[in-house]
Amino acid sequence: MAFELEDFQEQIKTHNILLYMKGSPKLPQCGFSSKAVQLLMACGEQFAFVDVLANPEIRANLPKYANWPTFPQLWVGGELVGGCDILIDMYNSGDLQKLISEAAGKSE
Numbered sequence: 001m002a003f004e005l006e007d008f009q010e011q012i013k014t015h016n017i018l019l020y021m022k023g024s025p026k027l028p029q030c031g032f033s034s035k036a037v038q039l040l041m042a043c044g045e046q047f048a049f050v051d052v053l054a055n056p057e058i059r060a061n062l063p064k065y066a067n068w069p070t071f072p073q074l075w076v077g078g079e080l081v082g083g084c085d086i087l088i089d090m091y092n093s094g095d096l097q098k099l100i101s102e103a104a105g106k107s108e
Contacts, residue, residue, distance in 0.1 A: 008058075008065050012075050015048035016103045020062055021072040022053050029053055032084040036072040039091045045104035076103045 012018060017040070023029030025037045029051075040047050052059040052071050063069045066080050074081040076099055081087070090096035 005065060008062060011050065012078050015075075016077055017045065017047035017100060018075045019047055019049045019072055020052055020058065020075070021049055022051070024051055025049055030071075032070075033072045036074065036084050036087050039087050039096060040074070040100065042091070043097050043100040045100050047100075076100065 019025075019033075019036060019040060021028065021033035021036060023033055025041070028034035028037055037049075050058060052062070059071070062071075062073065066073055068080060068083065070083050072083055074083075074087060081090070081099070087096060090099070
């Protein structure tokens with residue numbers, strides 16, 4: 001079964017804070033995914049994740065849908081925030097903590 005555009009939209013709509021990553025938060029499979037998880041965990045809110053290594057259809061098609069070529073990808077409130085470098089910059093400025101906190105408040 002092919003992964004369709006609607007499947008991405010459903011995942012993104014269902015989870016207010018969603019990280020597409022390589023591996024899992026407990027066992028990241030690349031340094032960039034590991035760093036993204038560390039930053040999100042430092043924000044202190046729960047987040048959902050999808051392991052793109054376990055889902056080759058997602059790994060192949062999400063970059064086309066998102067117009068973003070790499071993983072991890074953080075989606076908050078249905079919008080692509082970005083990858084690891086953007087998350088680091090946002091965390092250092094305090095913007096990531098604010099964004100994650102606000103998104104977590106909406107999901108309760």
